[in-house]
Amino acid sequence: MLERNEIAAKSGRAGKRQMYGVGIVSILLIFVVLVFTTFSILSLVSARADMRLTEKNKEMVTNYYTASNKAVELLEELSYLRGSGAQIADNTFTETAAHTISDDGDTYSFKIAVGSHLQLSVIARYTGAQYEILQYKVIAVNTGEEPQSGVSLLF
Amino acid sequence: MAKGRSASTLFLTELICAVLVFVGCCAICVSLFAGADKISRESYELNNAVFAAEGAAEIYYNGSDIETLLSAESDPAGKIHTVYYGSDWQTGSGTDYCMTIEEKEEKAVIKVFFTETEREIFTLTVQRPAGRSAD
Numbered sequence: 001m002l003e004r005n006e007i008a009a010k011s012g013r014a015g016k017r018q019m020y021g022v023g024i025v026s027i028l029l030i031f032v033v034l035v036f037t038t039f040s041i042l043s044l045v046s047a048r049a050d051m052r053l054t055e056k057n058k059e060m061v062t063n064y065y066t067a068s069n070k071a072v073e074l075l076e077e078l079s080y081l082r083g084s085g086a087q088i089a090d091n092t093f094t095e096t097a098a099h100t101i102s103d104d105g106d107t108y109s110f111k112i113a114v115g116s117h118l119q120l121s122v123i124a125r126y127t128g129a130q131y132e133i134l135q136y137k138v139i140a141v142n143t144g145e146e147p148q149s150g151v152s153l154l155f
Numbered sequence: 156m157a158k159g160r161s162a163s164t165l166f167l168t169e170l171i172c173a174v175l176v177f178v179g180c181c182a183i184c185v186s187l188f189a190g191a192d193k194i195s196r197e198s199y200e201l202n203n204a205v206f207a208a209e210g211a212a213e214i215y216y217n218g219s220d221i222e223t224l225l226s227a228e229s230d231p232a233g234k235i236h237t238v239y240y241g242s243d244w245q246t247g248s249g250t251d252y253c254m255t256i257e258e259k260e261e262k263a264v265i266k267v268f269f270t271e272t273e274r275e276i277f278t279l280t281v282q283r284p285a286g287r288s289a290d
Contacts, residue, residue, distance in 0.1 A: 022165050029173040033180045040187035047194040054198045058205050058277065065212060069282040072261075076285060131284075 060115065064138065067112040067120040075124055075131050078108060082126050107134070117141055203244040204252070204267035204277040211238070211256050212281040215263045221256055234258045239270065252276070261285055 106126040111119040123135035214224050222229050226246050227236040236256040241249025253270040256263050265279045 022162065022169055025166075025169050025173045029177055032177065036180060036184040040184040040191070043191040044187050044194070047191040047198065051194050051198040051201075054202045054205070058201060061205050061209055062279065065279055065281050068216075069262075069280065072282045072284050 063115040063118075064120070067114045070112050071110075071120055071122050071136075074110065074112075075122070075133075078124070078126070079131055083129075109135075111139075113141075114138055200252070200276055203240075204254075207238075207240065207244065207252075207254050208265045208267050208277050208279045211254060211265050212263070212279055215256065215258075215265075215281055216283045218283065225256075227256070 107123065108126070109121070109123040111121050114120050117140060118138050119141055121135055121137055121139045122133065124131040124133050211221065211225060214221055221227055221236045222233075225236070225238050227238045229236045234257065236258075238246060238254045238256075239250045240246060240252040240254070242251045243249075244252065250270050252267065254265065254267045256265050261284070262280060262282045265281065266275060267277045268275045
């Protein structure tokens, strides 16, 4: 028995037994589980962030085309009213869309909300039979709030 | 001898417990990975569907020829145009996804859906000013 232990010690087996003792499996398991969990949670968070971005893009596109459709309807209505000789006032279209119309001779401008932060700004000029579009662009809503500075956030 | 046996029993017990915990953890992690993959695929499909519909909407709005520009198949009346997309969202590479553009006077309803299940991915309605028809 003693001889065997001596032989084992000489060949290094005794040293190996000490190295892979009870507990090393648990340590390895904790490490592997932590790595797996971290990567799986990261992939899920990343996928959800992607989805949120895609949903925002979808919402933006839908809102833009909803506003664009309203603008087209409004221009058609303006064209019809002008053709029939009716008077167009600032409050003529307040029920059909959230907008303002400023009458400057034959030029009309109105803004239609695209979501909560943007507006579709349209400027059109009546040229007799139809409208010539002078501006058709998305602009940011001017909320009138002053931008917050980093200092005010600290104090 | 008895000490050595109890140590190996303890080691074996720990190993079995570790394997069991590992299997449980793997099952949870695989379900998380699968969930992430599903969300990622849905996001990819929705993103491409929105891009496809947006492109078609702009073509319609400008009064350009949908059949030529989108390589679409049109019905005899020329009011319903159909475009097929493959899994890579390229036209002509398969029929995994389908987009229909249904013209109604000066309005078009653009629908993007799965060809097999007909499950809708995205729908967009676009109106163009009168007199911009491609005809």
